[in-house]
Amino acid sequence: MKTPDIDAKAVKTENSQSASKEIATLIPGGVNSPFRSFHEVGGHTIFFKAAQGSQLTDIDGNQYTDYLGAWGPAILGHSPPSVVKACQEAVESGAVFGAPSLLELEMAKSVIRHFPSIQQIRFVNSGTEAVMSAIRLARGYTGKDIVIMFEGAYHGHSDSVLGSTTHQSSAGLLGATRERTVLTPFNDLDALTIALNKHCGQVAAVIIEPVCGSMGVVLPEPDFLQGVRKLCDDHELVLIFDEVLTGLRVAKGGAQALYGVSPDLTTFGKALGGGMPIGAYGGKREIMSALMPIGEVYQAGTFSGNPVTMAGGIEVLRLLDDDAVYRVLETRTAQLFNGIAALVEDRSLPIQLQRAGSMFSIIFSDHPVLNFQDSKRIDAERFAKFFHLLLDNGVYLPPSSVDAACVSAAHTSQDIDDTIEMVEHAFKRVF
Ligand SMILES: Cc1ncc(COP(=O)(O)O)c(C=O)c1O
Structure with missing residues (x-):
């Protein structure tokens, strides 16, 4: 990314443009996950053929400095050599057995080493599966139905957590499922208290992203998570921390370590698999013991805990044991964040910068975003223009005004300086 002239579009994307037309005839919307579409920002999607360190290479041969991080997994950058090697060796030894391997044992020990709240764990294949299974487990364990989110x-996209009028709702859900999911505003303990009292004796679990990543990076206000923990204890229900995104990103040990609040169950995914598809859920032994074959709650999976994913995950967690990696993540993210903050302050721009660890958001709004209502007042049109200016000049952000962007340990100081320079040019154009 060398072009400081924001007006001269540095990338030419004819091949992506024609691929995006053709693929839309075969795959709905041209994407296998709607987040990937450019629905919000307009234009055609970019097709990639390679990703290495902090850089993405598209099918027209353009390079982009990547702040999508594959929506979270690329915490060490793309294709870290020792993770690739571990996965290759695992494939060569047999990609899937459908029976236990020692890699599952080692991976379980690795996660438990990072997260003391986990006494037992199950590995699945995505964050969605982890959440779906944790909710079923909480319902089976408590014998109650309602989930508060x-x-x-x-x-993720399992029915229980889409059965609401939040921004990711869906057609095709049973009415009964919708009724059993109760929504309450983030950062509002009074509202949670009211919801719990209203459904007293019927609530199985409260599920929470301890730091929200999909309405702008929204931090919990002081004592909010402690308050949620106490209310869950008072009402004797299961507190689930969804750390699919935050797990390794906001701190070593996740948001639960950062804020000193211990959940009953935690869900994981994304960065935990070293780029391989992964999900996991775990927590108190007493609750996890309700799972079949020892208990009565069913959850299964042909590819769950497969050797390739386990090998990738073990290596990622081994690398993340080194505090130096977290220092690099912190240094690079702070460099980017402070650089952009200085630009915003200089010109008093209506932009909120919010971050936790190596995830951040540049929110086009004149007020801080503390909850979903705040996030709805974002200037999406201006964001779209900003997004395309950066994209055209080799910086890849999430194609969404509210989803978290990610920095990796592979970003160099030069990557960050170049990005800040490009952001400065883009701000001048959009404001
Ligand atoms: C907090 C959180 N939970 C669950 C999920 C679902 O994970 P997956 O996309 O792996 O199914 C996501 C994905 O963005 C997430 O951010």
Whole structure:
């Protein structure tokens, strides 16, 4: 990314443009996950053929400095050599056995080493599966139905967490499912208290992203998570931290370590698999013991805990044991964040910068975003223009005004300086 002249479009994307037309005839919307479409920002999607470190290469041969991080997994950058090697060796030894391997044992030990709240764990294949299974487990364990979640949170695409009027709702859900999911505003303990009292004796679980990543990066206000923990204890229900995104990103040990609040169950995904598809859920032994074959709650999976994913995950967690990696993540993210903050302050721009660890958002709004209602007042049109200016000049942000962007340990100081320079040019154009 060398072009400081924002007006001269540095990338030419004819091949992506024609691929995006053709693929839309075969795959709905041209994407296998709607987030990937450019629905919000307009234009055609970019097709990639390679990703290495902080850089993405598209099918027209353009390079982009990547702040999508594959929506979270690329915490060490793309294709870290030792993770690739571990996965290759695992494939060569047999990609899937459908029976236990020692890699599952080692991976379980690795996660538990990072997260003391986990006494037992199950590995699945995505964050969605982890959340779906944790909710079923909480219902089976408590014998209760209702799940409380927070407006604007994203917990994947299982029915229980879409059965609401949050920004990721869906047609095709049973009415009964919708009724058993109750929404309450993030950062509002009074509202949670009212919801719990209203459904007293019927609530199985409260599920929360301890730091929200899909309505702008929204931090919990002081004592909010402690308050949620206490209310869950008072009402004797299961507190689930959805750390699919935050797990390794906001701190070593996740948001639960950062804020000192211990959930009953935690869901994981994304960065935990070293780029391989992964999900996991775990927590108190007493609750996890309700799972079949010892208990009565069913959850299964042909590819769950497969050797390739386990090998990738073990290596990622081994690399993340080194505090130096977290220092690099912090240094690079702070460099980017402070650089952009200085630009915003200089010109008093109506932009909120919010971050936790290596995830951040540049929110086009003149007021801080503390909850879903705040996030709805974002200037999406201006964001779209900003997004395309950066994209055209080799900086890839999430194609969404509210989803978290990610920095990796592979970003160099030069990457960040170049990005700040490009952001400065883009701000001048959009404001
Ligand atoms: C907090 C959170 N939970 C769950 C999920 C779902 O994970 P997956 O996309 O792997 O199914 C996501 C994905 O964005 C997420 O951010």
